[in-house]
Amino acid sequence: MKIARLLRQNMETYAFVNGEKVLTRESMTSQTGIPIPQSIKDFLFDGWYDEIKSNVKNMSYNENLSDFKFLPPIPNPSKIICLAFNYKDHAKEQNLIPPDEPAIVIKPRTTLNGATSDIVCPSFVSKLDYEIELAVIIGKDCKNISEKEAKDAVFGYMILNDASARDIQAKDKQFTRAKGFDTFAPCGPWITSADEIPEPQNLKMTTKVNGDVRQNSSTSNMHLKVYSIVSLLSKAMTLEKGDIISTGTPAGVMLNKPDAIFLKDGDKIEMEIENLGKIQNTVRFV
Incomplete structure (x- = not known):
């Protein structure tokens, strides 16, 4: 459904x-x-x-x-957990090795934004970037669960754009403020229930900016897989129904690229993950 x-x-x-x-x-x-x-x-x-x-x-x-x-399909999750460097191709382009345990950032729920709403960015941000991610919706409260139990804890999936201000990220030396601005998590367009996605590790994913393909990958490139992520996170914190886990982004973001083309006012971002629909957002600097 x-x-x-x-x-x-x-x-x-x-x-x-x-x-x-x-x-x-x-x-x-x-x-x-x-x-x-x-x-x-x-x-x-x-x-x-x-x-x-x-x-x-x-x-x-x-x-x-x-x-x-x-x-946003879920209005008030207790947590939005985002993984860093979890795709092999993205880690490779950053000259990194994917971590064997989740390296996470917590985004505030005020970042949540609709599938067709504007991404509103403060004018002092100079390096706004995009990150297409497969987001997992937790369907039951759980703690210290196995990977097998994790499968039953997943209610469904959606697309999430983990928008990031790279200049703020470099200044702060960490991610929270850079990823925490209001509207910096467009998501949706809906939740697709887990029974419709029996194999979450083989979904094509693409990002286009003004029609140009920027990211073209697959969830098969994840280092830590969905059920492993859920299990490992549950050993650190109680996962609650409605929590959102965003599982990392593949190659193609502008981070640390010498020829980076960061997002500008009026840019149109289209993200699609196979069988999950599309989100389409316009960037507005204010």
């Missing part, structure tokens, strides 16, 4: 997506008589999703996706 969080006429909802049609929360309630909760997190992780999913085949997708604006 594909589940999107949406906005229409300043009213928030969520919906199952099927092509260009959606089945909204309100329509689910009217077609089943079941009082679906308003919170998408309650719906996804507290049993309602499983109950409704079995009835979806008998329901009508009766509204147009084009009538809505995308919101």
Whole structure:
């Protein structure tokens, strides 16, 4: 299933997506008589999703996706965890060896941004960069779990752009502020449930800036794989339902390149991961 969080006429909802049609929360309630909760997190992780999913085949997708604006699929995760240098091709272009345990950055939830919303960057940033990443949505609270158990803890996947201010990163000698500006985590366009992605380690991924391909890789290039990442992180911290784990970016970013072409005002970024859709964002400097 594909589940999107949406906005229409300043009213928030969520919906199952099927092509260009959606089945909204309100329509689910009217077609089943079941009082679906308003919170998408309650719906996804507290049993309602499983109950409704079995009835979806008998329901009508009766509204147009084009009538809505995308919101970040998860509004208020307790954690957004991003891995650094987890792709072999990216580590190689930085003359690094991928670490055997997760090297992580925590992004604040105020970075979350919709799949078609603007990335709003302060004018004092001079080196804005992009990073396409496969993001994992945790579906249950877990601690000290195995890789096998980690598979059951993954609810689904989405695209996340781990936007980064490289000049701030160089100045601070660490990542948090550089990756922590508001709107610096466009994501979505929806959550694709894990049962639709049985093999998360073989997904094509591309980034285009103004139509030019900048990143062209595959999740097969990950050093630490998805279930290993979840297991290892759970040994350091409790993972909670709704947490987002962004699993690193492949080669093609502008970091440390002598001929780097950083993002400019008005640049259009399109990111696509196989079977997960696309996110399309415009850069605005203010």
